[in-house]
Amino acid sequence: MFMFEQAVVGSRRYWAWVLCLLAVIGLGFLLYLQQLSYGLGITGMSRDVTWGLYIAQFTFLVGVAASAVMVVLPYYLHDYKAFGRITILGEFLAISAVTMCMLFVFVDMGQPARALNIMLYPTPNSIMFWDFVSLGGYLLLNAVIALVTLSAEHKSVPPPAWIKPVILLSIPWAISIHTVTAFLYSGLPGRSFWLTAILAPRFLASAFAAGPALLILLCMIMRRMKAFDPGPEAVRKLAVIVTYAMILNVFFLLMELFTAFYSQIPEHTEHFRYMFVGLEGHRALVGWEWASVLLAAASLLLLIVPRLRRNEKVLAAACVVTFLSLWIDKGVCLVVCGFIPSPVGAVTEYAPTLPELGITLAIWAIGCLMVTVFYKIALSVREGLAASAVH
Amino acid sequence: MRDRPLILGGLIVFLALVTFPVWYNAAAGTSSRPPQLKLPAGQKECVAPVAFMKTSHMQLLIDWREGAVRNNVRTFTAYNGKTYNVSLTNTCLDCHGVQARAGQADFCGRCHDYAGVTPKCWNCHNDRPRN
Amino acid sequence: MTRKGFLGVTGISAAVLAARKLRSVFAASGPAASPPVRWAMVIDTQKCLKKAGCIDCIAACHKVHNVPEIKDRAHEIKWVWKEPFKQAFPAQETAYTEEAYKGKPFPVLCNHCDNPPCVRVCPTKATWKREDGLVMMDWHRCIGCRYCMAACPYGSRSFNWVDPRPHLRRIDIEFPTRTKGVVEKCTFCAERLARGQAPACVQACKEQKALVFGNLADPDSDVSRLVRSRFTLRRKPGLGTNPEVYYIIG
Numbered sequence: 001m002f003m004f005e006q007a008v009v010g011s012r013r014y015w016a017w018v019l020c021l022l023a024v025i026g027l028g029f030l031l032y033l034q035q036l037s038y039g040l041g042i043t044g045m046s047r048d049v050t051w052g053l054y055i056a057q058f059t060f061l062v063g064v065a066a067s068a069v070m071v072v073l074p075y076y077l078h079d080y081k082a083f084g085r086i087t088i089l090g091e092f093l094a095i096s097a098v099t100m101c102m103l104f105v106f107v108d109m110g111q112p113a114r115a116l117n118i119m120l121y122p123t124p125n126s127i128m129f130w131d132f133v134s135l136g137g138y139l140l141l142n143a144v145i146a147l148v149t150l151s152a153e154h155k156s157v158p159p160p161a162w163i164k165p166v167i168l169l170s171i172p173w174a175i176s177i178h179t180v181t182a183f184l185y186s187g188l189p190g191r192s193f194w195l196t197a198i199l200a201p202r203f204l205a206s207a208f209a210a211g212p213a214l215l216i217l218l219c220m221i222m223r224r225m226k227a228f229d230p231g232p233e234a235v236r237k238l239a240v241i242v243t244y245a246m247i248l249n250v251f252f253l254l255m256e257l258f259t260a261f262y263s264q265i266p267e268h269t270e271h272f273r274y275m276f277v278g279l280e281g282h283r284a285l286v287g288w289e290w291a292s293v294l295l296a297a298a299s300l301l302l303l304i305v306p307r308l309r310r311n312e313k314v315l316a317a318a319c320v321v322t323f324l325s326l327w328i329d330k331g332v333c334l335v336v337c338g339f340i341p342s343p344v345g346a347v348t349e350y351a352p353t354l355p356e357l358g359i360t361l362a363i364w365a366i367g368c369l370m371v372t373v374f375y376k377i378a379l380s381v382r383e384g385l386a387a388s389a390v391h
Numbered sequence: 392m393r394d395r396p397l398i399l400g401g402l403i404v405f406l407a408l409v410t411f412p413v414w415y416n417a418a419a420g421t422s423s424r425p426p427q428l429k430l431p432a433g434q435k436e437c438v439a440p441v442a443f444m445k446t447s448h449m450q451l452l453i454d455w456r457e458g459a460v461r462n463n464v465r466t467f468t469a470y471n472g473k474t475y476n477v478s479l480t481n482t483c484l485d486c487h488g489v490q491a492r493a494g495q496a497d498f499c500g501r502c503h504d505y506a507g508v509t510p511k512c513w514n515c516h517n518d519r520p521r522n
Numbered sequence: 523m524t525r526k527g528f529l530g531v532t533g534i535s536a537a538v539l540a541a542r543k544l545r546s547v548f549a550a551s552g553p554a555a556s557p558p559v560r561w562a563m564v565i566d567t568q569k570c571l572k573k574a575g576c577i578d579c580i581a582a583c584h585k586v587h588n589v590p591e592i593k594d595r596a597h598e599i600k601w602v603w604k605e606p607f608k609q610a611f612p613a614q615e616t617a618y619t620e621e622a623y624k625g626k627p628f629p630v631l632c633n634h635c636d637n638p639p640c641v642r643v644c645p646t647k648a649t650w651k652r653e654d655g656l657v658m659m660d661w662h663r664c665i666g667c668r669y670c671m672a673a674c675p676y677g678s679r680s681f682n683w684v685d686p687r688p689h690l691r692r693i694d695i696e697f698p699t700r701t702k703g704v705v706e707k708c709t710f711c712a713e714r715l716a717r718g719q720a721p722a723c724v725q726a727c728k729e730q731k732a733l734v735f736g737n738l739a740d741p742d743s744d745v746s747r748l749v750r751s752r753f754t755l756r757r758k759p760g761l762g763t764n765p766e767v768y769y770i771i772g
Contacts, residue, residue, distance in 0.1 A: 039702035040666070041683035046596030050668040050681060110666015110681065110703025117646040117665050128645035128669055189639050189761040190675020267612075344609040344630075344677045348596070460660050463652065465716045481696055514701035515661065517693055 003154060006380035007373045014376070021369045028362015031355045032107060040110055043356040048348035049339040051108070053332075053360050058104035060210070060331035061367075062181045063203060065097035065138065067211020069174035070241050076167050082233040088153075089230075090215060091146040092374035094174075098139040100367040107359055127183045134177045141170045146374075154381045178203050185338065193271035193338040196259075202252040203330075208245035210326040212238045213319040218371070220316055228379050239315055243303040246322055250296055253329075274347070275337045282340075284349045289333050295325035426501035431486035438469045438482070449510075452479060480516045488518030558739040559654040561634065561710055562766040563724075564748045570732035571626045579629060579733060580604070582726030583708070588699045590689035599680040601708040602631040602723055611755060611769075629733075631723075632657060632678040632708040633757060633765030640670035640679065649705075655738075655766055656710050666703040675761050679707045710735075738766065 010018075035042045045052045068090035074080035075087050106112055123129050145167055152159035182200035185191070216238050222228040260268040273279055275289045302308050302318035309315055341347045352360070437444050439451060458464035459477040467475045476482050488496040496518040503510060570576075583589065583602045592598050604627030608615045611628075634657045641651050648663040649670055671679045685702045693699060697713065700706050711721035719725070720735055727733040736745035745768075748754075754768040 039682065039684040041597050041702075045683070047598050047671075047680055047683075048596075048677070050671040105667075108667070110668070110705075111664060111701075114646075114663070114665045117648075117663055121646045121663065123645050123647050126643050126645040126669070128643065128667065132645070184669075185672075188643070188673045188675075189763060190758070191672060339672075342677055343675050344605055345612060346609070346677075456662060460658070460662065461650075463712070463716060480698055511701070515698040517695040517698065 003150070003377050003381060006377045010376065014372075017372065018369065021365045021372070024365040025362045025369070028359050028365065031358040031362070034355060035107070035359065036112070040108075042353065044350050044352045046348055046350065048342040048346055049336060049350040051335050051339070052350055053352045053356055054104045054108040056331050056335040057360060057363070058101045058108070059181060059203075059335060060327055061097045061101045061104065062135070062178050063207025063326075063330065064211045064214060065094045065101065065135075066174045066178040066204070066207045067215075068094035068142065069171050070208050070212050070245075071215065071238070072167065072174075073171050074237070076164070077171070080237070082231060082237060085228075086215070086219065086230045086234055088146060088150055088378050089218065089375065091142045091149075092378060093211070093215060093218070093371060094142045095139060095146065096367045096370035096374065098135055098142070098177075099370060100363050101135060102139075103363045103366065104360075107363070127180060127187060131177075131180050131184060134173070134180045138170070138173050138177050141166060141173055145170060150378060150381060153385070156385060175204065178207050185335075190343045191338050192265075192267040196256060198252050198255060202249060202256070205245050205249035205252055206326045206330055209242050209249055210323050210330075212245070213242045213322045216242070216319045217316065217323070218375070220312070222375065222379070228375075228382070235312075235315070236310065239303065239309050239318075242319065242322060243309065246296070246299055246303060249326070250300060270341055271337050274340050275333055279341060279347050282347045282349050284351060285333050285337060288328050292325045292328035292333065295321045295328070299325055426505045428498060428501060431498070434486050436471070437486075438467060438475050440470065452483075452512075455479065479512065484516060484518045557737075559737050560739040560766070561655050561715070562736065562738040562745050562749075562768065563631075563634075563710075563721075564734040564745050564754065564768045564770065565629060566732045566734070566748075566770045567628055568770065568772070569730050570629060570727075573730055574626075576730070577604075578726040579723035582722045586694055586697060586711075586714075586722045588686070588690055588694055588697055589706075590686040590699075591691065592684075592686075592689045597683040599682065599686065599706065601680075601706070602629060604628060605630050610757060613758065613760065614755060628769070629723075630676065630678070630757070631767065632710075633676055633763070633767045634708075634710055636764035636766060637762060639673040639675065639761075639763060643669045643673040645669065652712075656712055656715075657707075658709060658712060659706060661698075661700055661704045661706065664704040666705065668705060670705055675758055675763065676765075679705050681705050 043052060043054075071083045071087050071090035075083040106115060109115060118129060118132050145163060148163045149159045179200045182203040185194035186196060186199040188194060216235055219228070219230045219235060219238075223230075257272065260272050270279060274282070275285055277283070278286050299318055299322040302314055302321070309318065336350050340349065439448075444451070455467065455477045456479070458467075465477050467477045469475060480488075484496060487498040496513070499510075499512075580600075580602045584591075584600075587601060589599055589601055606627055607619050607623040610630050634655055636651075636655065638649075638651055638657050640649050641657060644650070645667065646663050646665055648660045648665070649657065650660075651657050666681070668681055671681060682700050682702045682704055686700055687693070690699065711719070711723075714721060721733075724733045724735045734744050734748060736743040738745055738749070740746060748770070749768050752770045753772065754770050756765040756768055759765070
């Protein structure tokens with residue numbers, strides 16, 4: 001297989017990490033078998049809250065996948081050289097994130113054996129069909145791009161000319177995956193929490209903050225492990241992207257709050273009220289959402305002040321709080337709060353169960369494993385080149 | 392020739408794996424003889440000739456299903472001119488589902504076991520005996 | 523005769539027979555050449571509320587369709603159920619309706635919308651709208667993604683979070699149960715309409731006559747007369763779904 005031999009040689013630390021991930025995946029697999037035999041009743045979802053942690057993770061991770069465009073676009077469209085060394089990392093991150101998305105949708109299905117019905121009975125009026133098409137296409141595009149560019153690098157030859165248009169196509173395609181994912185929610189007549197035209201822009205803004213923040217953290221980790229240094233300029237530029245995207249994301253959220261609370265239309269305010277202060281004494285997500293708000297405030301402070309942002313340690317902290325804030329907002333609250341209250345006014349709360357958390361964790365572990373292995377391959381190829389250049 | 396034990400060991404493992412289905416079936420007590428079906432009492436004919444049902448009942452059931460559920464076609468005129476209600480529960484299992492056993496009708500189950508298939512029909516369609 | 527030919531001939535004759543049967547059932551309404559059909563229901567809430575605590579329609583529906591009784595509210599399955607006025611008609615409440623209708627629940631079910639959002643979002647056509655207006659479910663095809671449940675503004679859909687069979691006190695063998703992992707809801711008793719019978723809930727309400735079912739495309743049908751002569755409400759009309767269940771309130 002393609003340069004896969006690089007993944008099976010490594011330090012003791014590498015293997016410890018991989019085995020650790022495999023253990024989590026194995027446990028999650030066992031829990032999934034349990035879910036398969038008992039049914040989705042094993043989760044915390046209910047008749048009123050029909051989507052939970054799985055679909056919320058899916059939504060958040062589509063954003064992470066789409067954010068690869070934030071390194072691909074400056075490098076390929078604006079010839080921004082500093083990103084040259086990290087585009088491949090962005091693409092591998094996208095491949096891993098899309099795979100996780102697909103797994104989260106799969107474990108959320110009541111009848112996973114019938115998953116192929118989406119292709120056997122293609123239904124263009126369903127946004128889910130288009131989400132399937134766009135995610136599948138994005139996975140394919142990134143896999144081809146990563147494979148071709150990395151193998152060209154491996155052979156020390158320039159990548160073939162035909163890959164350029166494929167890369168250019170991947171840029172609007174990245175925007176499309178998150179737009180279509182937002183459309184899953186924003187086109188439903190009875191769910192006023194999501195029924196807002198700004199949902200897609202908000203999704204994109206939060207994605208372009210969370211994704212690059214994660215990429216910065218991954219670069220820092222790799223540098224610490226002396227595996228790879230993207231160079232200070234690339235990290236600094238990524239930080240600027242995170243800053244702008246985070247500002248936009250918070251701005252969009254404030255616009256939502258204004259429209260809901262100035263108009264005072266109950267259908268629009270009650271979901272936000274549930275999220276920020278609780279409804280009828282139910283306040284399971286209040287703490288989470290306020291945590292997200294406080295983390296977002298901290299993130300803005302650390303990112304906007306240039307002196308703070310340029311300090312690498314502060315930047316690392318800023319990236320962590322940005323990622324956490326957005327993960328809570330999108331990967332926990334946004335999906336669940338759309339169901340509370342229900343269309344007939346029932347306030348049914350949701351909390352994931354242990355098996356549900358275990359399965360979720362396992363899919364994250366699969367993502368981590370993919371990133372680990374892919375990055376190892378990419379960096380080994382580079383190391384090999386550097387070594388041969390010295391000799 | 393120091394490799395001899397390795398080669399022989401490998402061969403034994405290989406043979407064991409290749410012949411596994413034979414051992415497995417011998418241990419499980421399955422036989423290659425076709426199943427003996429007990430035909431529904433008091434019924435002489437099915438909705439299609441026996442030979443057709445043997446090979447293609449699954450396709451007929453899918454056509455019935457698509458017809459009744461999706462196109463509201465609820466009546467089936469058989470090859471001999473008789474009409475039947477298009478319903479697995481109320482036509483097929485009315486005759487074949489009476490000899491109940493765990494999971495699926497006995498008539499269906501014997502063949503399905505023999506063929507090693509596990510159709511999911513009985514997750515929903517009822518084969519409880521009627522008085 | 524080849525298998526394909528065999529099935530073709532039988533299929534055509536079956537379709538003809540089915541059409542003939544449907545026509546004979548509703549021969550009273552309209553001309554013979556396949557008249558348009560639009561099934562609808564009118565619920566006279568005054569008549570319904572008169573019999574306090576009555577759940578005949580719910581019991582009848584849930585019995586013939588093998589709808590399980592699941593104690594855990596999270597996993598509940600319901601085709602017809604009752605909601606307080608405020609929940610059934612959130613846009614119509616006043617400060618006084620709660621007092622006026624205190625303890626008086628209103629029957630709710632799938633509205634068989636003319637413009638159903640659940641059908642729009644289903645990725646496999648497992649739920650679709652028939653020409654006669656019924657919003658149908660194909661439990662063989664449903665993948666259990668629950669997108670339709672997110673799309674339905676009336677909370678009319680239930681999901682089989684667990685295997686329903688252990689929760690059925692008795693099984694009506696003539697109607698299939700469901701398997702875990704599929705969505706279900708009221709189908710306006712498509713299987714009974716095919717036999718020329720009224721829906722089970724309507725049948726069960728024979729004495730009160732609070733539930734009236736019929737063809738809205740036929741101007742002389744009971745439902746048509748009622749919606750023309752009485753003031754009716756529909757649930758959440760502002761969403762553009764065009765529900766086909768009408769409520770007479772006053």
